[in-house]
Amino acid sequence: MDDSDSLARNAARIICPACGNDKEFLEIADDVILTSRYEQNEDGSFSQLGDDSQVLGEIRLYCGECNADVSFFHQRFLDMLF
Numbered sequence: 001m002d003d004s005d006s007l008a009r010n011a012a013r014i015i016c017p018a019c020g021n022d023k024e025f026l027e028i029a030d031d032v033i034l035t036s037r038y039e040q041n042e043d044g045s046f047s048q049l050g051d052d053s054q055v056l057g058e059i060r061l062y063c064g065e066c067n068a069d070v071s072f073f074h075q076r077f078l079d080m081l082f
């Protein structure tokens, strides 16, 4: 990798405009219905079969350091989530 590659990568990083944090971010969802499906086993124990949770409200992104609302980065955050 040469210098121009690393510059392009840095330009795409999300950086909190309030405190400069570029490491930790919080994703917070409103109005979430948590639904988990379980199966009871022969011995009375349970195994989780699936997670059908739904987000009905808005999903917002916050800086993990100063809690500034950085939701305008949320789409980029999703694009960069692997």
Ligand SMILES: [Zn+2]
Residues within 6 Å of the ligand: 016, 017, 018, 019, 020, 021, 063, 064, 065, 066, 067, 068
């Ligand atoms: Zn911040």
